[in-house]
């Protein structure tokens with residue numbers, strides 16, 4: 001029997017609740033499809049930081065390297081650990097160390113979910129560059145506290161980095177409708193984004209079957225609200241993609257519906273799957289966290305591992321639950337109730 005080793009990092013806040021739910025669902029479909037999941041939990045989190053002084057041990061990355069995938073809940077508890085410490089101590093190092101350069105986020109309405117646009121019929125796959133660009137971390141500050149204090153944050157775009165994310169997006173567009181939107185801002189950023197556009201055009205020549213259109217980020221933000229049904233695969237730099245995927249989450253009903261995959265397409269190391277919503281301190285301990293995005297992320301994980309049948313079972317079961325009105329309004333159903341509905345749908349199918 002095929003078996004996969006999964007690192008489970010529940011993390012902070014509602015992370016443990018939603019990872020537990022997603023894991024139950026993943027195990028249920030594994031049993032149906034006859035493969036095994038071997039989960040190993042890691043307590044790395046802000047609590048761990050308060051106890052030990054680090055978000056994860058020094059050999060954390062090496063420990064994770066042996067796994068087939070990582071399922072993560074949420075990182076961050078700003079009341080006790082600054083985000084700049086927690087995120088740079090756990091989430092971001094994993095994305096960078098394992099070169100998870102493609103952050104993939106699907107934005108569509110599940111049946112029964114009514115988004116703020118009051119319109120249906122869009123199905124967007126956002127692909128965000130995840131390792132460089134505006135979030136490279138290059139920069140510094142001088143003259144601290146003085147009137148002439150300076151902060152510099154340098155966006156770094158490498159040919160290798162831009163080419164690989166665009167290529168990944170072209171491939172996805174080819175698998176889907178053959179339409180790709182490349183997000184730019186070359187009218188204002190005359191170095192990095194002109195470079196991005198040039199590489200988009202170079203690759204377009206290699207993919208004659210993909211119709212690619214470039215949109216400036218501001219125009220894309222408007223389009224995602226006014227005409228999301230005109231979009232299919234959307235590819236963007238780290239910062240632009242970060243912002244657009246929160247917009248994508250909003251139009252699909254809210255952050256509680258947003259799943260994501262941090263993928264290393266070369267498969268040299270494990271990829272990581274996580275809901276976008278974060279630790280949600282406002283609802284902690286109430287048992288009302290919606291595990292939908294974590295369960296969807298687990299489906300993306302199984303798909304990445306090649307278990308497409310299991311991934312589809314999860315999606316069908318979730319869609320069955322939401323179509324019956326379960327898990328579609330924030331706070332209305334308990335975490336366990338939604339999970340039960342999904343498990344029942346998997347069982348009954």
Ligand code: IPM
Pocket residue numbers: 087242276
């Ligand atoms: C996300 C988050 C993170 C990011 C933060 C928490 C660093 O906003 O996954 O979109 O920007 O990558």
Ligand code: MN
Pocket residue numbers: 242243246
């Ligand atoms: Mn974000």
